Amino acid sequence: MSGSLWIGGNEGRDTLPFIPRQRPARAAGGDPMSELALRFDDLIAAAVHPDEIAAVIESDGMTDAQISARYGHPDSFSLAEELYGRVERRYPTAPAPPPEPWHTHLGSCLLRGLVFALPGLAYVLGAPLLAGPRAAFGLPAGTVPLLAGTVTGWMWNQSLSHRAHSWLSLADRPAAVRALRLGAPLGAALSALSAIAVTGPGELSAAAFAAGQCCYLSAATALLVLGRERPLFWALLPLTLGALPGLPAAVGPLLLLVSLIAAVTLAVLTLRGEAAGPGPHGAVSPRLAASVPYGLFGLGTGVLVLYAALGDIFRHGSTGIVAGPSAVALTLSMGPAEWLLHRFRARSATGLRFTQTARGFRGSVVATVTLCLGAYLLVLAALAEAGTGLWPDAPVLGGLRLATLLLIGAVLWTGLLLQSFGAAPGAALVCCAAAVAQTLALVLGAPPTTGLVVSGTAAALLAALVCVLLGRATAHRS
Template sequence: MSGSLWLGGKEGQDTLPFIPRQRPPTPPADDPLAQLAQRFEDLAAVAVHPDEIAAILESDGMTDAQIRADYGHRDSFSLAEELYRRVARRHPAAPAPPREPWHTHLGSCLLRGLVFALPGLAYVLGAPLLAGPSAEFGLPAGTMALLAGTVTGWVWNQSLSHRAHSWLSLADRPAAVRALRVGAPLGAALSALSAVAASGPGELSAAAFAAGQCCYLAAATALLVLGRERPLFWALSPLTLGFVPGLPAAAGPLLLLVSLIAAVTLAVVTLRREEAGSRPRGAVSPPLSTSVPYGLFGLGAGVLVLYAALGDIFRHGSTGTVAGPSAVALTLSMGPAEWLLHRFRARSLAGLRTTSTARGFRGSVCATVVLCLAAYLLLLAGLAEAGSGLWPGAPALGGLRLATLLLIGAVLWTGLLLQSFGAATGAAVVCCAAAGAQTLALLVGAPPAAGPVVSGSAAVLLAALVCALLGRATAHRP
């Protein structure tokens, strides 16, 4: 082509002209000190003290007698001072700071938040399937089936997700795929059977709804572990059509079925396309026991989220399904919560570089926890306020309801923070204890103020664990 240069041609055939490299002038032979300065120029130029040059001279084998005979100086230190004076300083530029390992895009976290929250619309579209007389304790029809299937699915899928991520952390994606291929269908079957077993007479449609929800949870777990948030979002998009004005009542269950089939099909196709292979002989597996605390944390967190929805029913006499603006706000906030967890990790690493004492670093970590938690709770309050205004028949966001929701949010975020650092056992114990106390308070008819007391106590315990465990510099180093 015209104007192009071919650098691989022979001499004289479209080659670039040779430009000789500029070489420093050679010192005269009668000046051995200048020759020595040129020989050690690169090393002497970056020295910050003559003693560094003296050490270089001694390591080169120069003796004091040789130095006196050849260079006219009494010893290596005197010669080093002369070289330090002759050679100009050329300290190398400071290396660029490493790329932040905990950087993540807010958009991807918001997408995950939408994926977490969109299934809440299924309770609105599936209202005809959940219609009927009230169940035990004045709960809406089909609640026990939904609770049994959902809680079982949360426990199983949290454990399965941790198991698959453990394989991914070992750079063994085929093993993670094998775990999902076996665990996801098994979890869907177990949770669906739990839902059917907990359903009462005349609740066949509610049991079918709960079983479909269990299948969706298993499919979503596999897709989220493998990083397929965007396709899952499109599989859930038919649910948004439920708010189209004038939509027939029968269209709701149909949209649910379409979305469920899309999610399950997408999960099956994704797992079949992934390379699973066979497990090498002698390969070391992550212990199964390490996934148990994550499942228990899923149990406690799931019950607390359900309590946020059930509390409105007991306190305000709301009717309908167990889902509501409080539960949707909590699930929708999980996306920004994940982003704030990454920001905490990034700011903590920055604190390691900017603080010089253990006390200073502990104070930096505590300040970062307060900042990130406050940002999360403000966002959660905004989502709850918006949901209360948009959700049909939702109670007003009163002081007690808002306090309970924010305290549950504080429990979830601090628990997730501990879990992200591997301290899942403490987070699981506190969350499960709080969930058990909340359930007991509902069953015995405790006053509404018992909810904030339980959640507040759990939040204080988790905050103390965060400061005690994460205030140490060793917890933040790889």
């Protein structure tokens, strides 16, 4: 480019191309020009035209008189041209986009789904321990102690998990480890005692199975909170042998014991290898009461999952308790469910940046919830269909059974979504009410359609809570 650049007050000044001229004399005590070039080095190197440097010089408060006296140039433009010629161009690279705060890998979520589902094979391997005549209400042998231990363990460990994660959110990992060291053994003992307390005659082997399950739940909670999904998966891998045909009955309990010892040992070693201690001086301790709704949510959702399993048992006509394909599908689906929860957080954060009105943001949230929930229910239906095809003599995935399962899945996912935003009390209230209604329907011998109505009502209430609570922009500010 050649010619003159006309700027008011400086007409006729040669600009582009830059014409080298004789440098002014330097002061004997140093080189002021070199000092100035060093001072503005980054700005000069990134400039695409001397005028950018002149603007910086003027904004620094230098007058033409000062520039002439110190640097030997008549004005800021002349000084800028020499600085522009002295410093080599260095253009900074474009800044990387900020990382998505809710990004998570699908593979890690699928691994967690496997970790949630593999313990269901324990019921296959432990069938000899659960054999016997049916118990009260026509339930398979050993069901009552198993239910007592499992539900107590779910409730305790959900509260413990929230307590430990609260410490982790405060960047206090030692305090989280301390909570797990105290809470995991106590939870295992309490849930095992609750199982033993309701054990009937001839159910000692079932009580032993339930106690082992309680110990596993506590160990798994500690490992999952501390991000040890992969070691836990390897500890559960022996259970997959239960799917082999022709496995001797005596081998099943032995594999259960091996897997249990591996999981508990991993938890003990992990907790011992972590530093544990009080929180930093002056830190605010999370309130214990804040973890109670999460425990109640675990209680309610646990009963609903058990209801799905019991529905398969009654339709199957089994004499021993097994984890039905519906329960396995629900537990396996927790991996994709977790990933979709992260996708909702990411998409809602995007909507928060690009929508202009509160109504527009609310519509964006409703659309995102519909998309994520629909995707989860499709995954759940596919898992249930696959499980029904692979499960020996499984009940047909008919309209009523599929509709009830999908509604329970909707309750679980929307409840988890509310819980992830801190709205656990509302989710816990709805889930516990649904669990009580399902239990009463089972005890009173209500028709199967009652479960459909209860699950549908709970799903509708939770969906309404999601739209009301999460449709506000303030709910998404982290």
